[in-house]
Amino acid sequence: MPPYQLEVAIALAASAGCSIGTFLVCRKGEGKIQLPIAADEAEAPQRDPFDVTKPMDLLDGYPIDEERFWSKMRLRKLALSVLLAAILVLQSVGLGWFILDDDRVNTITYALHTAYALYALVIAVYSIPLRDSEHATAVVHLFSLTFLASALLFTTAILPSTPIPIAPLYKTSSVPSSLFYAAVVLYIITLAIAISTPRGPKLHYPSDCIYSEKTLMQVTSKYEDNVCGVTGASVWDVLLFSYTTKVVMLGNNSESLEIGDLPIVPANMRATVIFATMRSALRRWKLRIGSWRPKPGSGWELGYRLLRVNLPMTMTVIVLAAIAAVLFYVPALFLQRTIVYLENDPGRENKGWGWVFCAGLFFSNAITQLITGQLWSLSTTELQVRLRLQLNSILFAKTLVRKDVASSSATSTPAAESGATPVANGTAETDDQAKKEDEEGDFSSKAQIMTLMTTDVDRVSEFAWHLFTLVDSPIEICIGTLFLYHLLGVSCFFGLAVTCLFLPMNHFAGKVVVGAQDNLMKARDERVALMNEILGGIRMLKFMAWERSFEKRVLKIRDRELKFQKLNYTIEVLWNAIWNGSPILVTLVSFWHFAVVRKQVLTPSIAFTSISVFNEMKYALNALPETLINLLQSGVSMRRIEKYLHGAEVASVPPTDGRPQPVILQSATITWAQDRTRSASTAPSAASTPRHKFILMDLSVEFPLGELSLICGKLGSGKSLLLLALLGEADLLAGQIQCPRTPPDTIASFTGTVVPPEEWIVQGVCAYVPQSAWLRNASIRDNILFDLPYDEERYQKTLEACALLSDLRILEDGDMSEIGERGVNLSGGQKARVSLARAVYSRASVVLLDDVLSAVDAHTAHHLYYECLKGELMQGRTIILVSHHVQLCSAGASFIVALDNGRVQFQGDRESFRTSDVLNTLVQSGAGDASDDKEETVVPDVEEIAEKQDKSNGHTEQASEADSSTAAATPVETEAKPEVKKAPRKLVEEEKRAVGRIGKDIWTTYIGAAGGWAYWSIFGLMLILAALSPVLENGWLRVWSGSALESETPKSPTYYISVYAAITAIGLVMSTLRWFVLYHGGIHASIVLYQKLLEGVLFANIRFHDTVSRGRLLNRFGKDFEGIDSSLPDNFGRSVMYALSAFTTFLTITIVGGLPFLLAAIILGTLYYQVGKVYGQTSRDMRRLDSVTRSPLYSIYGETIAGVTVIRAFGASSKFLRDMLCCADTNSNPYYWMWGVNRWLSARFNLLSSAVVGTTAFVAILSPSISASLAGFALAFASTVTGDLLFLVRRFVGLEQSMVAVERIKEFSEIKREPPEFIEPRPPASWPEHGTVKCEHLCIRYAADLPNVLHNLNFEVRPGEKVGVLGRTGSGKSTLALSFFRFVEPAEGRILIDGIDISTLGLTDLRSRLTIIPQDPTILSGTLRSTLDVFDEYEDVEIYEALRRVHLIPSSDTPAEEADIVNANVFRNLDSPVSEGGDNFSTGEKQLLCMARAILKRSKILFMDEATASVDYATDELISKTIRQEFAESTILTIAHRLRTVIDYDRIMLLEEGRIVEFDKPATLLSNPSSKFHSLCKATGKNEFAVLRKMAGI
Secondary structure, eight states: OSSSSHHHHHHHHHHHHHHHHHHHHHHHHHHHTHHHHHHHHHHHOOOTTOOOOGGGGOOOOOOHHHHHHHHHHHHHHHHHHHHHHHHHHHHHHHHHHHHHHHHHHHHHHHHHHHHHHHHHHHHHHHHHOOHHHHHHHHHHHHHHHHHHHHHHHHHHHHOOOSSSSSOOSSOOOOOOOOHHHHHHHHHHHHHHHTOOOOOOOOOEOOGGGTSSHHHTTTOOOSOOHHHHHHHHHHHHHHHHHHGHHHHHHHHHHSSSSGGGGOOOOOOOHHHHHHHHHHHHHHHHOOOOBBBBBOTTHHHHHHHHHHHHHHHHHHHHHHHHHHHHHHTTTTTHHHHHHHHHHHHOOTTSSHHHHHHHHHHHHHHHHHHHHHHHHHHHHIIIIIHHHHHHHHHHHHHHHHHHOOOOOGGGTTTTEEEEEEOOOSSSOEEEEEOHHHHHHHHOOOOHHHHHHHHHIIIHHHHHHHHHHHHHHHHHHHHHHHHHHHHHHHTTTHHHHHHHHHHHHHOOOOOOOHHHHHHHHHHHHHHHHHHHHHHHHHHHHHHHHHTTHHHHHHHHHHHHHHHHHHHHHHHHHHHHHHHHHHHHHHHHHHHHHHHHHIIIIIIOOOOHHHHHHHHHHHHHHHHHHHHHHHHHHHHHHHHHHHHHHHHHHOOOBBOOOOOSSSSOOOOOEEEEEEOOOTTTTTBBOOOOOSSHHHHHHHHHEEEEEEETTTTTEEEEETTSSSSHHHHHHHHHHHHEEEEEEEEEOOOTTHHHOOOOOOGGGOOOSSEEEEEEEEESOOSSSSSSHHHHHHHEEEOHHHHHHHHEEEEEEHHHSTTTGGOOOOOOOOGGGGGGGHHHHHHHHHHHHHEEEEEEETEEEESSOOOHHHHHHIIIIISGGGGTTTTEEEOSSSHHHHHTTTTHHHHETTTEEEEEEEHHHHHHHHHHHHSSTTTTOOOOOOGGGGGHHHHHHHOOOOOGGTTSSOOOOHHHHHHHHSSSSGGGSSSOOOOOOSSSOOOOOOOSOOHHHHHHHHHHHHOOOOHHHHHHHHHHHHHHHHHHHHHHHHHHHHHHHHHHSSSHHHHHHHHHHHHHHHHHHHHHHHHHHHHHHHHHHHHHHHHHHHHHHHOOOOOHHSSOOOHHHHHHHIIIIHHHHHHHHHHHHHHHHHHHHHHHHHHHHHHHHHHHHHHHHHHHHHHHHHHHHHHHHHHHHHHHHHHHHHHHHHHHHHHHHHHHHHHHTTOOHHHHHHHHHHHHHHHHHHHHHHHHHHHHHHHHHHHHHHHHHHHHHHHHHHHSSSOHHHHHHHEEOOOOOOOOOOOOOOOHHHHHHHHHHHHHHHHHHOBBBBBOOOOOOOTTOOOOOOOOOOEEEEEEOOOOOOOOSEEEEEEEEEOOOOOEEEETTTHHHHHEEEEEEEESSEEEEEEEEEEEEESSOOOOHHHHEEEESSSSOOOSSEEEEHHTTTTTTOOOHHHHHHHHHHHHSTTSSSSSTTOOOOOOOOOOTTTOEEEETTTOOOOHHHHHHHHHHEEEOOEEEEEEEEETTOOOOOOOHHHHHHHHHTTTTEEEEEOOSSSSHHHHHHHHEEEEEEEEEEEEEEEHHHOOSSSSEEEEEEEHHHHHHHHHHHHHHO
């Protein structure tokens, strides 16, 4: 009977004890899980509107073919029971035998064995009827029990009978040993069954519960069991990640994977479930130690909560890490034993022990690898994905309730850090600490919030990787030191002392790296922020021909960024040199002390084993500092996230009671929202922008219920602020506000319910239309419905009331046309009307409208007012309207409030308003009486004027709707025709992802960008030299250590050690230099590629910018370039290096081992290649999917951050939250599988590599020609091949993925560009001198496949003439303006300016000589001065003069304001900050700033597109005067909606459907009663008509 049986028996008995303990603990634990939730309910009785989890979400899935599965399992468990019963019989027989033999030791042994077998049998029998989780637990227990028994018994069974020392190992006994061997065989069979028994059936989960429709439409392969196999996988499948094989094969067989093809992750990895647990954790766990509580925003509390939520997971990782750390050194132990055996038995007389060590080497490697595989899997997939989802979801939920401080604060104000001091007197602390803290926690710009949700969350979640290093490294270092002491004695401590010298260097380098990294991030943020603004204002840049100067600006920041990147690389290379140098030095010092000082003999077993141990410790020693740095970085991100989570929130909204509530302000003092948790509200430092200091003082207003109220007032008098205050978005400093607010889950609760029309309006629900429309990137219909159920009749009425029908006819796909990001493809008026339609369609009883009439022409405004605001859909709703159209609106308003510079100037009904003198300051002169109440019934309706179009258009089915009220009742007739519905055209094209391998042209692009021939040849030489150094090192060690055994006269140790030192030193220098060469090329490539992309995008035609979303472009400039700058060179270099290293290894081993090795190498090589190929394909797809699914997630972040006020006003928060969780699931799924596929590869590669090592040892033992030193040499190499090959495949795939970035960048660098900037001969410098404009047969269309927008226009404008262009929305007014700037090239015809055909000019020449003041004003952030005078061309005096001209500052004779006056005029100070997109100015102020910019530029030809739409009438009138004086010499074409603006122009052009209908002097047109212009003017009302006639001079 084999030795060590008693020890084995005791070990088995102990493990059975553990198993019983585990069972008992689990039993207790199972009843507990549900309790905390119940306790929670008691604390929070009211329903949490953000609880979006549905019962479905908690299910893993529905079992498929359940009964068949369980009957199979019962058979398996029966088989197990039978086998275990047989083992029990055998053990009992042995027990009886020894009792008869009276052998006490063996009797005890067998008694324990029998008890163990009995316990296993009991579990097997007990498990037969079990199902679900109990079955899974039983299977795991059975596996563990049979595995331990098989492993221990098998090990003792193979020990040879001849000992290493000569002494009998065990006594022979009378019991036949066949009993023992039979038991071993049976155990191994039971193990095989137990390890392959599934823990549960395959599951199916309805995928529409997780993915959006769009995702499901793209699915290419359908299969029933679509839930991740890990839920029911057998132990073997889990260890080898075989449940991932399905995904790997899918990726390998299909053209390209889609998200819907991937299996769905189990319930505990889904966003809704994770969010729910995280939310309850935030409520439940507070960090307290005694009386100490962490400071909010320090990151401690968040860290603690994350730990508590993920506790079971974290504990598992820690335990596994500790086990793995111990196991790491077992292979080294067997390596030493193998070499010792070869030293002692060079003739291989006694091979038995050789085989034992050889088996030990293989199994110890394999088991270590399997355990680390599980460790990585837990930390990368499960823990990391969870952390990402937990943080993203709570951040998003916070954004939905956080005060919208972002848009109301300036970018550069460091708000004072003085806690929540009372309003008036905040003292600003100026110490650096406060400032620094503030920079971290100041999330004023929307980009910063995005950074938080992307970069910071990733940083914290990536810490999951580093978690186990923290546990594993210290244990590894301790065990390694013991082992070395065992090998080298005292010498090892001298070596390790050297490493301790390196630690401070590591620490120092770490600090420098963090500093450089911070600077790099700052520069990168600055560049991305600038790019964001440039892309946002790209139209303006093109109008002004500023592309080149902005390109310079960006490249300047880019240079700075690359400077830091270079510094980063340099530090990294030096750090790596230290990293690689430290173990070499350690080895040298240890060997020197061992051989030279202590005069010991260095044998192969000592030399090679100690090197392998030193290498193992190198990782542990160096991983610690790196992990600590990562800990610090995660800490910073954690602080930022926690700070954001502690930000001020809007007051929570109680559920509605369905009763109408009044809208009242009682002596309310209101200011823009600020984060008062952090800053004193009006500290002097915070007063630098208009939004900061502006206060509405002491308002007491009561708005009548169910009526229309009007708020009017001059520009910047606080009208929008008043609306925001009613919505609860502004800060109330004193007094009270009462106004119904919509609960966050309102829209979600309306989903899918059918409501009778009379119950449609719900009391206490609000709707809000902001001044600048906020639209989602979805179809027009989706934007209007805003997730409400579709009600055909109401929807048609809404379109009719908002005058959208005719626009939808023009659009190719009608209401299914997709709106681009930020609504780029709609005109300003269309955007405003879609935004209004959303509020009209909604179920709100209170509707707040912020200046909805300003973006539309007089006709449409009139229509919107009477048909929509006073129409049937708005009956009985409380409407509060902010508008400059005082005359139009005051007529039907039952209550009017006039504001002036933050105070109420007037409030009352319309009668008293008329008689008050306030009216005169708000409307234009000569229009005091607004008595034309509703006499306009005779005036033809707007729709009507528009509809009397030629029927020759082919629009016969759109019968002329003479009577628009009947038309409203019948839905548009077009719908009646059963036309073939084609899928709507996508405006924002789907993000492309390339399919298959990376093309050759991409590689050549990158290689070319990195450097020429000379560069690559130097690089190649370096690589080859560096690859040879390990061969020389190990070769020399072989010579040295072999000399003691083989040669008679060995040289002195000093000689050997000096040669060894020289070889290693040269190797180190070479390997460091190759990195320098590599990174030099990498930076060069970054410069070249960035310039190409930037130029490509800046000079792309405008159609490109309309169809490609800004997020996607920023993704190219941000994420993709980050990859090219920081990881591509690294991946490129390492791939080549690992490949060379693996190649040299195979070569060396083959030379040592001869033919048998060559065969083994070929077989293993083929296997490696097959596995690698399959993996590469799938992994690439996963990465692509990961980056493609990121975009929608970032889009929903962006949309939400931008439109949070609208979302809250409508009560759509929880709907958006659910959508975001859906996007997050879609994004985390490929990420989860990407790591799954990674682990799949590692598990297989690691087993193959263990086989390589095993084979090497096997061959060495088999062939006596191989000496101990040669075998050591070969084994040292064989053990590195594992890492090399695995990392080679990984890095190469990483490289291909980084190349995807190059591919995406190349795609955008080669887009169609606009015509050239300059064409020789260039126009004379004074062109255009006169300003004559002439159009000949002009036809324009936006794309070759779209119909014409302008048809055959012919007209001429004389020098200095002022022409007004009028027409309905969509009649081609703006297109005409665009064609002068050649944004759209004529399909036929030409435009002449001063006799030169503009198509013969370079774009820069053309655009820089003309000026346009566009409809949506774009201004860039910075200061007022930099906004108005971008390139420092003007004096301050000129700038002030321009501001005076546009009446932003009063003329010079008014007295200066006192410094501390409330609501001071910011425009007096040219250094006033302008926030991102000019958000701290009202739209009207922005339009005036654009006007001031035009005045500074002083062109001969000026186009004005609705330039004063958002300005009050009185200011508008003043500005019209200014323009006449300033541009008296210039030719002006003005597109206007307000007739007053253009009535005194020289001529009026009326466009309709892209044709000129009338073009003549206003007076001529007005005197002709049949002209369209006459009817337009008449529609404005009797009084206004009289005024217009007077102004036109009739």
